[in-house]
Amino acid sequence: MTLRCTKSNCKPTMIRRPPTVICYICGREYGTKSIAIHEPQCLKKWHNENNLLPKELRRSEPKKPEVRTITAKGFYDLDALNEAAWTSALSQLVPCNICGRTFLPDRLIVHQRSCKPKAAK
Known part of the structure; x- marks a missing residue:
């Protein structure tokens, strides 16, 4: 005898996303395995883009946040x-x-071409 799923005996299954980590440089989400590959490449790209900016828009290098990420149970x-x-x-x-x-500095330059002060009423 096989049971068929009816409203009374079926439980919805939740699909669980794999855990992701946010890059401290670009703010995008990456898997826990690929973040270690992404961060050095992202930092190199950041340096290349930062060096192309006018001096007044250049920023200091972003520092990786130091957070105590291990809980009492030993998990991150x-x-x-x-x-x-x-x-x-x-x-x-x-x-x-x-x-x-x-904006990101390279996008700010583009934005400022079209941004005009509001006219006084």
Whole structure:
């Protein structure tokens, strides 16, 4: 005898995403295995792009956040690590001196071409 799934005896199955880590440089999510490959490449790309910027838009090198990521049970606290990495990535944004919106420095240059001060009423 085989049982068929009906509303009364079926439980929805949750699909669990693999854990991800946020890059402290670019703010994107990567798998726990590939983040170690991504970060050196991302930092190299960051240096290349930063060197092409005008001197007033150049930033200091982002530092990897130091967060105590091991919990009492010996597991990594990915939430705390990701929060610190996201904050670090957001600190890389530069505000527009006209409207105040924040951008990556290379995008700020493009934005400022079209950003105009609001006309006084």
